[in-house]
Amino acid sequence: MLPIPRTWRVPTDVRWHRWPDEALVGVRRLSEDGVHVWRIGLDVPAARLAGLGTYLTPEEMARAERYRFPSPRRRFIAARGLLRELLGAYLELDPARLRFRQNAWGKPLLLEPPDALQFNVAHTDDLALIAVSAGGAVGIDVERVRPLAHPDRLAARTFSPLEYAAFRELPPSQQLEAFFAVWTRKEAYMKARGWGFHLPPDAFDVTVAPDAPPQLLADRQAPAEASRWSLHDLAVGTAYRGSLCVSSLARGP
Ligand SMILES: CC(C)(COP(=O)(O)OP(=O)(O)OC[C@H]1O[C@@H](n2cnc3c(N)ncnc32)[C@H](O)[C@@H]1OP(=O)(O)O)[C@@H](O)C(=O)NCCC(=O)NCCS
Incomplete structure (x- = not known):
């Protein structure tokens, strides 16, 4: 590969x-x-x-x-x-x-x-x-897709307002997958930056739909970052969601 x-x-x-x-x-x-x-x-x-x-x-x-x-x-x-x-x-x-x-x-x-x-x-x-x-720099995250009693409540607590609005528009059948897609995309970025959860998760936006191209849309604390990172969903099998975040400093085109 x-x-x-x-x-x-x-x-x-x-x-x-x-x-x-x-x-x-x-x-x-x-x-x-x-x-x-x-x-x-x-x-x-x-x-x-x-x-x-x-x-x-x-x-x-x-x-x-x-x-x-x-x-x-x-x-x-x-x-x-x-x-x-x-x-x-x-x-x-x-x-x-x-x-x-x-x-x-x-x-x-x-x-x-x-x-x-x-x-x-x-x-x-x-x-x-x-x-x-x-x-x-690189950041990576993986989560087992597991039933959540209240994905909506968790999303309200951890997603940015823009992400949460997009999440609410998804059909309920897609929300669990979307929750873990957003979660791993966000954590991959937080880990690539090296801040982990010290980077407030509601301060930046990623794409939300599970099948949408993963992308860092905006970082309100550091606007220049949005164009400096690429996000990638990882095919880890149906039981998991995985995401990778790569610095564009890893040699641009
Ligand atoms: C880094 C962090 C995002 C990891 O999240 P997680 O889902 O628990 O664990 P993951 O399996 O995704 O990653 C763990 C690995 O990330 C790496 N890691 C640790 N801190 C990191 C950071 N700031 N940035 C990037 N990677 C980090 C380590 O290799 C760690 O593996 P290890 O525990 O075997 O050494 C999270 O633990 C964190 O932000 N910690 C710092 C802040 C904190 O302690 N907050 C308390 C909870 S809010």
């Missing part, structure tokens, strides 16, 4: 990462203006998990220990270990040698080697998506 052509409009394919590790063969073909998206299962066999754990720093292991229940603890170790393995394959470095830092809002970035690649991680249940870019 990838690398991405010279245009920065990224295809919406998801590159599948499978066990065992032969799927990592060829990852270094990420071109300078490319973005890869990997889909990864986090519930790995115990022996594999033990191996992944050896890449983690004492701080990362301490964070894992803070999860009270085994399943999220194991998934954190798997996600961090697999992220290290993947970035290590791109950079031809031992996964244990990679060092991360966080920006002011908690976004992990590469410290060593410094900013060699941009990446972002999202997970839900045992599914993780990892976006890797050789150019500008």
